[in-house]
Amino acid sequence: MPATILRSRTGHAARASPVCVVAAPGHASVTHLCGPPGARGPAPLCLLTQCLTKSGETRGCEPGWTVLFLSRSMAACPMLGLAALLCLSAPQANSVVQYRQPVHVVLLEPQGRDCSHIWAERPRAPSGVYTVQPEGASTPFKVLCDMRPDGGWTVIQSRDQGRGTPLDFERCWQEYKQGFGDLRGDHWLGLEHISSLTSQPGLRSELSVDLLDADNHTLQAHYDDFRVGREERFYPLTLGQYSGNAGDAFRGLGHTDSQEGCGFSTLDRDHDRCSPCVDGAQTFTSCSHDRSGAGWWYSDCGRADLNGLWPEQAGAASGMRWAAGDHQPTLRASVLRVHTTASGKV
Template sequence: MWNWIIFCGLVVCLICLTDQTQGQKTPSVVQGTDCTQIKTLSPRATSGVYVIQPAGVTSPFKVYCEMLADGGWTVFQMRTGAEVLFNKTWAEYEQGFGHLQKDHWLGLSKVFVLTKGGRGRSSTMRVDLWDFEGGTAFAEYSNFRLGTEKESYKLNVGAYKGNAGDAIRGKYASIDQNGFGFSTTDKDNDGCSPCILFGDIAVDKCSFLDGGGWWYSRCGSASLNGDWHPAGEHIGWNSGLHWATWKGPVPYSTRASRMMIKTVWEKIIIAN
């Protein structure tokens, strides 16, 4: 009987050390406030799942860190296929879903605490895109942050740089998504009441048209949480992984996307 009790105890310990949601063993101790700090403290740190605890957060949580030459990036969105559906509710987008090492959405509440900022601290957001022809592109935005839950996690981005185009601000001013709250099929915060698209189609909720949750305006030219479409079926869909300033004019759903955050510390000069 004692052997059976010991065996059961070992099983419980193994379960505690294993991330059942993400399917891999990860340390249970906090390793940093975010991926940027982990990379700074451990320059040889490699990409993978880490436990972080941002300032002011009582419960640590796991994230996937992309450790690059320019620092550690906290991944909050990854799309590579159709295994994980992104047509989710507000509650699911707020809490997060998917598999950290594969397709996932980290959660609006977690991205909020990661980008709250503070004295001398801001966040850069990077969007990486892959097409079906072997091409890649990226977009970076300085001063990235989300509003509070009461503000529906409103999107705020600063200056753009990259070669994918500034799809968040869009091809023309009236579809600028900067400053809009996050929308899902069960919680609408877009700028349509309604929008007239494609000449004669009236749309009240962009999330129904584009699929997935996003910071829609009217409805906008960036939307990476729609339906994933395979090669040969990735052109012409209203839903999809769209970054219209990179691919177009016909709607083009990208093969893969990744969104991630890096902390930037500014030098504070104290006068004598």
């Protein structure tokens, strides 16, 4: 049977629902309306977000969605909130929500565990978007595979300032968890998917960090035992041995700089290792919220941040960093790729 979802009049339907519920932290009973925060089934009724940017802008709501600010009375009485959502879903004159439309749910059929597995089974497979299901993952998902002579590499992050309108990386925990962007352009694959890819039993993962600076020089950092842990530990980072010409910015200048073992932080989830955090003469509370604006594995903020924000005007400093030693190039593009092999055979 086809699932029924709501579509907004503006036509945005990349996500299954146009209703975004914004609630103050602590309104746990909103899960009666939406399910767990950020839950997205084949046809969820709404997406809960509790995340605001430094300027007070809501994040997690797509353009064109109806934004429902949940009052305390609605949170206390789920039926009242549900009635509000039903009113929003009814076709009305001058309403943002215009009509219901049946949508067929497409079931993804995995083509392999990951891009490395697909390449091993089909060495002539071209680069492109494939459906994978890592060992132990509950559901399949789509990824961009870079098929090289040395194997298939799964792209987990891609950014290029020259692609036109830049993708906004100033996002919250749920979006960094589930992923965002266009697989064929700027995107973040999602922490849950990255964790699944790099935690497969019997497999070892390599990370390739490919950078392009403002002078079109290419830089690369390689880590031979890359893993991202589970959400209950805030997706901690494991790296392995470094090689390359970019410098080991993940480990920085020493113990307080090193981001290895750090949990992931976002605007609304602070898991960095500093309190307070200090950068030169500046003192602040959160590396993500107060300095970077993006999500990353921050230590005492650290010297690597490839999700940092692009400068808002020409000549301004970029938040995208890969600083090793005294060298900090101005970056214009990055790609993070993962390759898996049997343990001990990297």
